[in-house]
Amino acid sequence: MNEKIHKDTATVHTGYDSNSHHGSLAVPLYQTSTFAFDTAEQGARRFAGEEEGGIYSRLGNPTVQVLEERMTTLENGAASLAFGSGMAAVSAILTHLTKTGDHIICSRGIYGCTFGLLGIMEEKYSITHTLTSMGTEEEIEAAVTPETVCIYIESPINPTMELADLRAVAEVARRHQLKIVVDNTFASPYLQNPIDFGADFVLHSATKYINGHGDVIAGLLIGKDKEEMDRIRGSVQKDYGGIMSPFDAWLLIRGLKTLSVRMQRHTENATRFTDYLKTQDMVEAVFYPFDENNPQVEIAKKQMTAGGGLVSFTIKGGQPAAQAFMNHLYLIKIAVSLGDAETLIQHPATMTHSGVPAEDREKMGISDGLLRLSAGLEHVDDLIKDLNQAFLKVAKEQHTLSN
Numbered sequence: 001m002n003e004k005i006h007k008d009t010a011t012v013h014t015g016y017d018s019n020s021h022h023g024s025l026a027v028p029l030y031q032t033s034t035f036a037f038d039t040a041e042q043g044a045r046r047f048a049g050e051e052e053g054g055i056y057s058r059l060g061n062p063t064v065q066v067l068e069e070r071m072t073t074l075e076n077g078a079a080s081l082a083f084g085s086g087m088a089a090v091s092a093i094l095t096h097l098t099k100t101g102d103h104i105i106c107s108r109g110i111y112g113c114t115f116g117l118l119g120i121m122e123e124k125y126s127i128t129h130t131l132t133s134m135g136t137e138e139e140i141e142a143a144v145t146p147e148t149v150c151i152y153i154e155s156p157i158n159p160t161m162e163l164a165d166l167r168a169v170a171e172v173a174r175r176h177q178l179k180i181v182v183d184n185t186f187a188s189p190y191l192q193n194p195i196d197f198g199a200d201f202v203l204h205s206a207t208k209y210i211n212g213h214g215d216v217i218a219g220l221l222i223g224k225d226k227e228e229m230d231r232i233r234g235s236v237q238k239d240y241g242g243i244m245s246p247f248d249a250w251l252l253i254r255g256l257k258t259l260s261v262r263m264q265r266h267t268e269n270a271t272r273f274t275d276y277l278k279t280q281d282m283v284e285a286v287f288y289p290f291d292e293n294n295p296q297v298e299i300a301k302k303q304m305t306a307g308g309g310l311v312s313f314t315i316k317g318g319q320p321a322a323q324a325f326m327n328h329l330y331l332i333k334i335a336v337s338l339g340d341a342e343t344l345i346q347h348p349a350t351m352t353h354s355g356v357p358a359e360d361r362e363k364m365g366i367s368d369g370l371l372r373l374s375a376g377l378e379h380v381d382d383l384i385k386d387l388n389q390a391f392l393k394v395a396k397e398q399h400t401l402s403n
Ligand SMILES: *Cc1c(COP(=O)(O)O)cnc(C)c1O
Pocket: 085, 086, 087, 088, 111, 113, 154, 158, 183, 185, 186, 204, 205, 206, 207, 208, 217, 218, 219
């Protein structure tokens, strides 16, 4: 059967037939490093690529393969590769696409370690990059050089929730024959499918929404060209070796089953946070893709089906107020990472973006009063109660100080 199914169904069924696995309803965990061949000739055929089947788990594993097939369907791609971390996926695709002397255009906000990797590539291989806003074709076009080979973006961008206009990126890439890579971690495949907008590769830190339970570090890369993905599997992935373990794939298969219901609740809670935060005197600004006051809301609605689970806001009083606010929370946990069942809060200026020089942080819109919330799955009334009592305590402290 090749009936087109909804994402909510694909997360549960794609890539697995229980009839081929003793009827096991759950996908079995093939916790093995290697595979025994029936005969010497069979081993030779597998190595020659003439026969499907296992060789060694760094080259492929049946449990990992189910996850890869599910992700291919969810991202409307042609093939997927599973990695040991989001950063292993980032480094694999950038290594695949570039050689010494090349140039990369990046969204002006990117994950801190991706920024670190670009530094290594520049130092070791003279691969340079330009960070730019991805809001209009003109801005992107201005960054293109004769050495440019790819455009690497995140959208929404961490932690300011600024958006890259995927259509504008695709237009410029088409004109200059550049490959497009999108880190889709923040949206998840449930809310945004960059391949539909012209991206060549999509990657995820599966640590976040794909797993959703805060107990795995993993990465995924999805591509729209099967042959090219096979080449990456047989070169950069195999030889650099940053693969996913079968057990982590098994946990991700389990987490992924609830992606659709989780994303709905994350979005509902984040929307309620946004509405609530906008009523608070202590809040200077709120950043959420689907907020009607967001100047980029039209872009958001064209490329995302909902706003997702992340909201950022600036609190009046800078870093002291931000830290006091976090310390007064009793339910919401102070932690980096995102997409977990627990609502998390972090302070980018001293945590995820503390490595970025202050003036660059300023340019990226990361003020000392900025806080990022990852809406969890709890009852939203309990969470808002927590936020509210923390605001009251900070307000009281500020009042005492000023008297
Ligand atoms: C967490 C994260 C990464 C890195 O993923 P790891 O699984 O921690 O290696 C990359 N991009 C984004 C947007 C992330 O949030």
